Each structure stands twice: as C-alpha cells, then as structure tokens.
Amino acid sequence: MGKTDAFLSHGVSRRDFMKLMAATTAALGLPELMTPKVAQAVESAMNKPPVIWLHGMECTGCSESLLATLNPSIESLILDTLSIRYHETIMAASGHVAEQAYKDTLNEDFILIVEGSVPASAETDAYCMVGGVPFRETVLEAASKAQAVICVGSCATDGAGIPGACEIAPIGIRELLEKNNISTPVINLPCCPVKPNTLIGTLFYYLTFNEVPELDEQARPIAYYGKLLHDNCPRRGQFEMGNFLEDWNDPAQKDYCLLLKGCKGPKTYTDCAQVWWNDNANFCINAGSPCSGCSEADFYGQFSPLYSKQENFKLPGIGQVNADTIGVVVGGATAVGLGAHLVATVASGRLKNNDSEQEKED
Ligand code: SF4
Ligand code: SF4
Structure with a gap:
C-alpha cells in the first residue's frame, strides 16, 4: 500500500492530504510551487521510522494535544506514518513487555520524543523515577542512541512549564544533553502544550529531508517560532x-x-x-x-x-x-x-x- 493510500484508507482524502502538504510547505517557508515536491518526498520517504516517546516531569498535555490532531488523524499518524514503539500513555503493553519493546528499539535507528523536564542531578533524581529507574538516566541512555531528539512542550524544552516553577528546578533536555556531552541533534518545540501541527510538520520535515530544520538560538524551528x-x-x-x-x-x-x-x-x-x-x-x-x-x-x-x-x-x-x-x-x-x-x-x-x-x- 502506498503512503498516500494509507492516508486515504484512514479517512484522509487526497485533497486533505494535499492541503496538509500545502500548509506544511508554507510553514516551512518554501514557495507554494514546492508543494507537489514536498508531497512526493513525504510519500516516498515515509518508512515508518521507530519512535520512542518518553514522559518526565509534565502533565501529559502534549500527548493529549497530539491525540486531538485531525489532519492527519492520530490513527493515521500512529498506524501509517510512524511506528511508536514506546509511549506510556497510549501503548497497550505494560510491564516487562513494554520495557523489552523500549530496549529493542534502542538498537534501531529511532527518533526520540521527550515530553517533560528532568531532575538536574542525582541529588534530585528521586522526584522523577519510572519503573525504579531515574528518568534522567533513561533520557541520557535513549538520547545518546537516537538519530534526533524532539522535545515537545515547555517542560521538555526549557525545564519550564508548571514543574519548572517548583523548588527542585528541573532542567530541559537540551541542557541535560549538553551537560553530559551528548551531541545528538535536538529540536525544541515549546508551547504548553505543543501544537499538533508543529510536531507533525517538524516530523514530516525531518523524515523528508533527513535533516534538522533551520533553528533559532533556543533550538526552535524558525518556521514555527520565527515571528513575534x-x-x-x-x-x-x-x-x-x-x-x-x-x-x-x-x-x-x-x-x-x-x-x-x-x-x-x-x-x-x-x-x-x-x-x-x-x-x-x-x-x-x-x-x-x-x-x-x-x-x-x-x-x-x-x-x-x-x-x-x-x-x-x-x-x-x-x-x-x-x-x-x-x-x-x-x-x-x-x-x-x-x-x-x-x-x-x-x-x-x-x-x-x-x-x-x-x-x-x-
Ligand atoms: S497565544 Fe501565547 S499562551 Fe496561547 S498558545 Fe500561543 S504562545 Fe501559548
Ligand atoms: S496587540 Fe500585542 S499586547 Fe495586545 S493583545 Fe495582541 S499580542 Fe497582546
């Protein structure tokens, strides 16, 4: 089944698909004439890359935001576009099975999406543990192996958001990676929560061109965060x-x-x-x-x-x-x-x- 066919089978018409591509082309600052090329590139480049989505200190609002996406629908995104191997909110598996899926994916060429901030040091690790493991250590392990890290929402990008106002002062993922000399490219997509079209457009761009879009000094794509x-x-x-x-x-x-x-x-x-x-x-x-x-x-x-x-x-x-x-x-x-x-x-x-x-x- 072609990639567009996959969209069509989940209720996204060819017209809606092209509208989405036109909006993505405009958001990326490319001329309108590029829309067919972007659509073609998305269709041929989509290879359902594996995704690990980690949750740290946050409210799950960014996951909720993504689940509300309409064009494309969340079913289309999960079933046809990406292969989300680990996501604590939406995965059916739990316990050892889920943990094994996470570990197996670490050996593939995956994209890491992080929602939530992280305790800054071992002294405050106790404030965010998942399955008995400090979240800080999990992020370091996954980020060091990922092809790219996409931080969604204000908590993951800057250690800001509601957890950022608390006493233990968590930090954002980019700061954590810099402190630990991990050079995996980081794309920051702030907002509380992240806007679905921002995340989806960024993913499309990355999958299409296999490179990080132009970023500002806060590692935010200029296409979405360049205007006052x-x-x-x-x-x-x-x-x-x-x-x-x-x-x-x-x-x-x-x-x-x-x-x-x-x-x-x-x-x-x-x-x-x-x-x-x-x-x-x-x-x-x-x-x-x-x-x-x-x-x-x-x-x-x-x-x-x-x-x-x-x-x-x-x-x-x-x-x-x-x-x-x-x-x-x-x-x-x-x-x-x-x-x-x-x-x-x-x-x-x-x-x-x-x-x-x-x-x-x-
Ligand atoms: S208008 Fe301001 S507060 Fe509202 S989502 Fe946009 S940046 Fe956030
Ligand atoms: S004009 Fe400026 S200050 Fe006034 S509501 Fe709009 S963004 Fe806010």
Missing part, C-alpha cells in the same frame, strides 16, 4: 489606537488589546496568530485571554502572575522600563513602533491610572 506574536495579533489595531482592556465585564472593551491584563505577545515568538488551535478553531487572544508566553523559556515561573501587567511593559513616564530596555525586549522596528505608540499613549494620560493600580498591586 504581537506583530500578527488580531488586536494589534486596538494596541495602536491605545485601546487597552481594563474591565473584563465591559462589553465595549471585549476586543481591546490585552497588554494591561498581562499579555506577553510583545515578547513571544510563535505562529499562534496565524495557525490557530484545534484545526484552526481559535487561539488564546482571539478567545479573550492574554498570551501567557508559553513558547518562551521564561514561561511559567518568570511570567507569573499571568494576568497582571509585567514590569517589562512599564515605560518612561509610567513605570520602571526605559526606552533602551524596550529595545532589548522587543527589538528593531517593533520597538520603535511600541515605544512611540506608548509614549503617545502616556502623553494622552490613558495609561496612568492603570499603572498606579498596578503599582498598588505590586
């Missing part, structure tokens, strides 16, 4: 007009910019504004919630409280941040626009009340 959310936000026009939501209960403010409610959009790199969640149903800001910055290493510990204006957004005349600092935070032309806009807003007196209220809270 604030620059593409549907509420950017409200920001430019100085309309900042202050009262959740005022219907007139419901579409206003969420900066004063803690929005981290001006320092968050993600494609959330362009590629919405749940098969493009919606995303945080469009649903009325400020961005929590979950694609950034500072999430969650440094970005809390999530619904309060952050110090980094205080500007000349209204708070502690000066224009130079704003330049560091958002950079380049955006900084100029942001600074000029907010200075004008301050001049009009629109932010003063918010700032004094915030200072009272602080």
Whole structure:
C-alpha cells in the first residue's frame, strides 16, 4: 500500500492530504510551487521510522494535544506514518513487555520524543523515577542512541512549564544533553502544550529531508517560532489606537488589546496568530485571554502572575522600563513602533491610572 493510500484508507482524502502538504510547505517557508515536491518526498520517504516517546516531569498535555490532531488523524499518524514503539500513555503493553519493546528499539535507528523536564542531578533524581529507574538516566541512555531528539512542550524544552516553577528546578533536555556531552541533534518545540501541527510538520520535515530544520538560538524551528506574536495579533489595531482592556465585564472593551491584563505577545515568538488551535478553531487572544508566553523559556515561573501587567511593559513616564530596555525586549522596528505608540499613549494620560493600580498591586 502506498503512503498516500494509507492516508486515504484512514479517512484522509487526497485533497486533505494535499492541503496538509500545502500548509506544511508554507510553514516551512518554501514557495507554494514546492508543494507537489514536498508531497512526493513525504510519500516516498515515509518508512515508518521507530519512535520512542518518553514522559518526565509534565502533565501529559502534549500527548493529549497530539491525540486531538485531525489532519492527519492520530490513527493515521500512529498506524501509517510512524511506528511508536514506546509511549506510556497510549501503548497497550505494560510491564516487562513494554520495557523489552523500549530496549529493542534502542538498537534501531529511532527518533526520540521527550515530553517533560528532568531532575538536574542525582541529588534530585528521586522526584522523577519510572519503573525504579531515574528518568534522567533513561533520557541520557535513549538520547545518546537516537538519530534526533524532539522535545515537545515547555517542560521538555526549557525545564519550564508548571514543574519548572517548583523548588527542585528541573532542567530541559537540551541542557541535560549538553551537560553530559551528548551531541545528538535536538529540536525544541515549546508551547504548553505543543501544537499538533508543529510536531507533525517538524516530523514530516525531518523524515523528508533527513535533516534538522533551520533553528533559532533556543533550538526552535524558525518556521514555527520565527515571528513575534504581537506583530500578527488580531488586536494589534486596538494596541495602536491605545485601546487597552481594563474591565473584563465591559462589553465595549471585549476586543481591546490585552497588554494591561498581562499579555506577553510583545515578547513571544510563535505562529499562534496565524495557525490557530484545534484545526484552526481559535487561539488564546482571539478567545479573550492574554498570551501567557508559553513558547518562551521564561514561561511559567518568570511570567507569573499571568494576568497582571509585567514590569517589562512599564515605560518612561509610567513605570520602571526605559526606552533602551524596550529595545532589548522587543527589538528593531517593533520597538520603535511600541515605544512611540506608548509614549503617545502616556502623553494622552490613558495609561496612568492603570499603572498606579498596578503599582498598588505590586
Ligand atoms: S499586547 Fe497582546 S493583545 Fe495586545 S496587540 Fe500585542 S499580542 Fe495582541
Ligand atoms: S497565544 Fe501565547 S499562551 Fe496561547 S498558545 Fe500561543 S504562545 Fe501559548
């Protein structure tokens, strides 16, 4: 059975398959003309590579996110595209049988996906043990043998997320491998949880071209994490007009910019504004919630409280941040626009009340 036939047999039409390939081609920054080539490459390169998926200090939200994928469906992904040999949440096997499947796969040319952070050292190993074995040791063993490591979610990428805010301060997988001189390529796919299309697109890219996509300094694919959310936000026009939501209960403010409610959009790199969640149903800001910055290493510990204006957004005349600092935070032309806009807003007196209220809270 051809690879496309395999998709078709699980309810994905040729049209949907080509739509997925077109979206993947666009996300990877390739011209539209490349879509047939990408589709052809995916079809011929798919050889059901074995995958080991490990869980560390996390909430299983990234697995839940992947299970909700619609195009392709999770059945198609598991049955036709990948060969997931070990995944504690979805595998039918348990105990020694599952452990044997894990050990056997270590001898193959496999991809390692890690969900969750890891205790930084032997002293804190007791906080994350699986089957009596420190998770830290399992990751080191599997990563040293894998062809590539894909870290999904904020916990695995940066040691961030909810476990990252706890006292034992776990670390991300890339940091763990660097500390132990393991040079297996690492691809970081943060967000809390990872977006299914980001993971699937990255896997397709890797399987098609047999190489790691272009990454930023945090090892995130530029295709998905190269754009500032604030620059593409549907509420950017409200920001430019100085309309900042202050009262959740005022219907007139419901579409206003969420900066004063803690929005981290001006320092968050993600494609959330362009590629919405749940098969493009919606995303945080469009649903009325400020961005929590979950694609950034500072999430969650440094970005809390999530619904309060952050110090980094205080500007000349209204708070502690000066224009130079704003330049560091958002950079380049955006900084100029942001600074000029907010200075004008301050001049009009629109932010003063918010700032004094915030200072009272602080
Ligand atoms: S601050 Fe947040 S809500 Fe306002 S425009 Fe920027 S990203 Fe959108
Ligand atoms: S909009 Fe912000 S908080 Fe929401 S998923 Fe995207 S990066 Fe995370």
